[in-house]
Amino acid sequence: MNLEVFLALFSLMLISLGVYMAAQKARIPYTVLLVIVGSLLVPLSRVEAFAFINSFELTPELLFFVFLPILIFESAYNIKIGDMINNIRAISLLAIPGMLVSTFFIGIAGFYVFRWIGFEVPIIVTLLFGAIISSTDPVAVLSLFKDYGAPKRLTLIFEGESLFNDGTAFAIFLVFLEILLHGFAGSTSVANGFLNFFIMLFGGIMFGLLMGFVFAKLIEWVKGHEHLEITLTLLVAHFTFILTEVISEHIVLFGQQLRFSSIIATLVASMVIGNFGRFKMSHGVEEYMEKFWSYFGFVTNSLVFILMGLLFVKQSIDLHVAILPILLAIVVVMLGRALSIYPLLGLLNLTRKEEPILVSWMHLLSWGSLRGSLAVIMVLLIPDDATLPGWTYDFSVKDFVTAITIGCIYFTLLVKATTIGKVMHALGIDALTDYEEVSYYKGKALIYDEVLSSLERLFQDRKISEEQYRTMRDSYQRLHDKALSEYKGKFPNAAELTEKLLRIFVLGMEKSELKEIYHRGDINEKVYKKILNLLDIQMARIEKGHSQLNKLDEKFPVDGIERLINGVRRLLFLSSQNLQPQELYIYYRTQYQMLETVVGRLEGLQNTSLGEIFDDADALCRTIDLYKALASNTKQNLDKMIESNYELLTDFNSVSGQKTLDAQQMETLAKLSKNEIISAKLYIMLFNELREGRK
Structure with a gap:
């Protein structure tokens, strides 16, 4: 067996x-075809x-304790907390109030609609169904959003809502399931339900922050031991999830059991690892992590969706009995989704607390609300023998809820998922902005420019013949010239857009160089994150059409989330994020090094083919002047640091230089071993000798 x-x-x-x-x-x-094949x-x-x-089937334990933590971590790991904070009002409105509006509308409307067709379904069952079906699935739709060109902010709002409303949905599902199994006690049940809901939500957030920072610290302690680092990232998802469940079983206050949301806790812990823990990983592990978790997410989703098809066909409730309730449930669910989108986001637009959300975006958020794995998980958690007084049907409560849930999931996958591209096109959401069009043409020119450079190297290295070289060079040169010609024909006066592209291009260049400096070990995590944050802020400003930066020491307001994170760091006795004198010196030194490099590359653009791509001389001069001013300001700060801390920095530079030399020795030794120039025995001998010499 x-x-x-x-x-x-x-x-x-x-x-x-x-x-x-x-x-x-x-x-x-992909998910649509999986469900069909499963059937x-x-x-x-x-x-x-x-x-x-x-022989292999979905069980509540397998879905809940094995698959779900993987799906949460894989989705949350790459979300930037900064981007989430910038849209926190929209995400929070959709994930909590929006979720509740959808749940209660579906529950109440479903109760009357089913009664209208002769199905006497207790309202607690329809409310339970409302909680199950109101959670949106990011996996099923996000790839479609990206494939069809949904705006970055819209994609982020949907992803944030999908992740957080999973926790909200599951919390309220547990409340209704408790009432279904143990009965309704009037106002006491209502009060306890709301209390438990908010405890699950906020308790999950706090416990997730705690676990995230604990595991981030553990990853920092084992840095350099790649297998341990990878194991810890695997553990953070499942350990947080299971430990939250275990702790919740034993927390009792005034005779009331307090539960934390394991989904919210795992989500928050995963975001902490993705935003803070990733900087503590070894270079190789950090690059491997995304592929590692992407693979696990792929396997998990594949199994869930293909087994979902098997699950639906095996239902004990006859299709001719379930078809009308399913069709009506689909209509009610669509109305509930609309009610959770338009009024709330409309009110948010009126407050002007965030960038306005277009009505066309609201249409897509409403239509693109696919359902998936979490809904199946919640359905399977309903006990097979769950029943209610007066339930006289041949099928059980679980069979009924499963049938209408899977029916709604099928509708979202077979109808909504397959039409999202057409809906986006009809709404004009996939249309390119002027900046995107300029980036499109100049991006193509940049690609062909790199190809021509590679072609030149291939010819110099005698890897292609002269005839092949000339043929391919002429072909790619024509493509390069065509891209620029099309750009100039469509945008004869695009100086502002060209400058915007140039600034973002330069910031991307800085990010790439900064990452190399960090991986060489020339700067520590704190300095790296501070400079990276400054580059991200500049990029966000330029994308919004604002000024790039006034000076490197410009102060930025600290938001509530960051204050909370800083509080958690102090609680866990983690190091302060303020730079110490030596770190501040490294910060200015690194910034000056990067700025000087950028100025040199910008000044050399006129003498390369890139000068033809970034062809606005005034924009180029303004950008060079900005970076020269920033470099001058940085050099002044650096000189002041050296003058006021001369002895301290002299000793520090001596130690820092020695560390660089030690790292170079180990890197050279690793290359000798990898290239089989020395035997494994010699590698171990030299490794131990060099390590002893460093002590």
């Missing part, structure tokens, strides 16, 4: 790979030779 389970698991994974390739060629959303596997599994497919 165990062999059949494993055979089924790996067969489903193999089928998923085939489905993925088919989806890529047919340009059909088609049911008749196949009735053939004796393929009966083993049914």
Whole structure:
């Protein structure tokens, strides 16, 4: 029997790979095709030779404790807290009040709609369904948003809402499930329900922050031991999730059990690791992490969606009985989603606390609300024997909720997911802005410029013949010239857009150089994050059409989230984020090094083919003048630091220089071993000798 389970698991994974390739060629959303194939596997599994497919099935424990933490971490790891903060009002409105509006509307409207067609379904069942179906699934739709060109901010709002409303939905689901199983006690149940809901929410946030910073510190302690670093990132998701559940089982206050949301805790901990812990990882591990978790997310989603198809076809409730409730549920759910979007975001626009959200964006948020894995998880957590007084149907409460839930999921996947591109195009959301069009043409020119440079090197290294070189050079030169010609024909006066592109290009160049400096070990994490934050702020300013920067010491307001994070750091006795004199010296020294490099490259643009791409001389001069002024200001600060801390910095530079030399020794030794110039035995001997010499 165990062999059949494993055979089924790996067969489903193999089928998923085939489905993925088919989806890529047919340009059909991957998750949609998975569910369809999952449904088609049911008749196949009735053939004796393929009966083993049914051996592996979704269980509440497998989904909840194994799959769900992976999906949460994979989605939350790459979200920038800074971007989230900038849109926190919209995200919070959709994830909490919006979620509650949708849940209660679906619950109340569903109760009356089902009664209208002769289904006497208790309101607690429809409320439970409302909580289950109101959570949106980021995995199923975000790839579509990106493929079809949804604006970055709209994608971020949807992703933030999808992640946080998972926790909100599950919290209120548990409240309604408790009432379903143990009965409703009037105002006491209502009061306890709201109290438990907010405790789950805010308790989960605080516990997630704690776990995130603890694991970030653990990663810092084991830095250099790559296997331990990877193991800790794997543990942070599941350990936070399971520990939250265990702790919640034992917290009792005034006779009341207090539960924290394991989903919210895992989400917050994952975001802390993604925004703070990643800087503590070794260079190789940091680059590997995204591929590592992307793979786990791919496998998990593949299994969940393909098994979802199997789950629906196996329902005990007859389709002819369930079809009308499913169709009506779909309509009610769509109305509930609309009510959770338009009024709340309309009010937010009136307050002018954030950038306005376009009505066309609201349409897409309403239509693009796909449902997925969490809804299935919540359905499976309903006990099979759950019942209510007066429930006389042949099918159970769980069967009914499962049928209408899976029906709604099918509708969102088969209808909404396949039409998102057309809806976006009809709303004009996928239309390129003027800046994006300029970036498109000049981006193509930059690509062909790099290709021409590579082609030149290939010819110099005698890897291609002269005839091949000339043929390919002429071909790519024509493409390069065509891109610039199309740009000039469409934008004859685009000086402002060209300067914007130039500034962002230079900031990207600075980011790349900064990362190299950090990975060489020339600066520590605090200095790296401070400079990176400054570059991110400048990039955000330019994208919004504001001035880039006035001076390097410009002060920026500290938001509430950052104050909370700083408070947690102090609570955990973590190091202060304020730069010490030696760190401040490194900060100015690194900034000066980067600024001087940028000035040199900008001044040399006129003598390269890039000068033709960034062809606005005035924009180039203004950018050079800005960076020269910043470099001059930085040099003054650096000179003052050296003058006032001469002895301290002299000793520090001696130690710092020695560290650089030690690192170079180890790097050279690693290369000698990797290239098999020295044996493993000699590598160990030299490694231990060099390590002893550093002490």
